Amino acid sequence: MLLTGKVAIVTGAARGIGAATAERFAREGAAVVIADIDIPEAERLAQSLVSAHFTAIAIKTDVSSRADIERLLHTAEERFSKIDILVNNAGIAGRAAPIEEVTDDDWEQMMSIDLRSVFYCCQAIIPHMKAHRYGRIINVASIAGKEGNPNMIPYSTAKAAVIGFTKALAKEVSHDGILVNAVSPAVIETAILEQLTPEQVQYMVNRIPMGRTGKPAEVAALITWLASEEVSFSTGHCFDISGGRATY
Numbered sequence: 001m002l003l004t005g006k007v008a009i010v011t012g013a014a015r016g017i018g019a020a021t022a023e024r025f026a027r028e029g030a031a032v033v034i035a036d037i038d039i040p041e042a043e044r045l046a047q048s049l050v051s052a053h054f055t056a057i058a059i060k061t062d063v064s065s066r067a068d069i070e071r072l073l074h075t076a077e078e079r080f081s082k083i084d085i086l087v088n089n090a091g092i093a094g095r096a097a098p099i100e101e102v103t104d105d106d107w108e109q110m111m112s113i114d115l116r117s118v119f120y121c122c123q124a125i126i127p128h129m130k131a132h133r134y135g136r137i138i139n140v141a142s143i144a145g146k147e148g149n150p151n152m153i154p155y156s157t158a159k160a161a162v163i164g165f166t167k168a169l170a171k172e173v174s175h176d177g178i179l180v181n182a183v184s185p186a187v188i189e190t191a192i193l194e195q196l197t198p199e200q201v202q203y204m205v206n207r208i209p210m211g212r213t214g215k216p217a218e219v220a221a222l223i224t225w226l227a228s229e230e231v232s233f234s235t236g237h238c239f240d241i242s243g244g245r246a247t248y
Helices: 016-027 039-051 066-080 104-132 153-172 191-195 198-206 216-227
Strands: 007-011 031-036 056-060 085-088 135-140 178-185 238-241
Touching: 007 016, 007 066, 007 104, 016 031, 016 039, 016 085, 016 216, 031 039, 031 066, 039 056, 056 066, 066 104, 085 104, 085 216, 104 135, 104 153, 104 178, 135 153, 135 216, 153 178, 153 238, 178 216, 216 238
Parallel strands: 007 031, 007 085, 031 056, 085 135, 135 178, 178 238
Antiparallel strands: none
């Protein structure tokens, strides 16, 4: 019960890594706010957790909208009085394409959902966490943000920026009781893979020494540890979960 008494917001929590994280958080004792634009799926997950005697609510959230983010935090704080943990997980892979085929819309959508959302969420929640002198923020980046994936330039760029953002923010709030870290998964078995070609997926799997994709529950386990009080002297770091692909 690593998270007993904690309140956590997980974005993009209706499925994949986000859903696995919300479920693990609930089992570890946290009250979980499932934030997702797909509210029917988010509500189904929340109801399944409540039926299992955990505490969870679903809030429809477009993470690319500052107004939606502010409403999310206000609703969560009004319901639970505090927010201890934020997991910025919402994201898309975008379509695989060479640079000459990347459109302005491709670029703007990626930056809005995968990068700007992290800024919006953190900017909104930091004053609350400062006031409580406590917080754990975990940003879901990607191994693509460290190594770059061909034909995924917008995605690789956004995730690299998330890592840089994490390091900068961690230093900024290091004296406020707030720890900010990132995780960089390699290819994980989630619905996001449906946005890519089989060739693109195979390219990524071929670079994993363990020779397989990761499981959402494996990423959730790492995120849970980073969200707990067992982590007390690690901040501004990007923790790899890549089956050995990462070399730094």
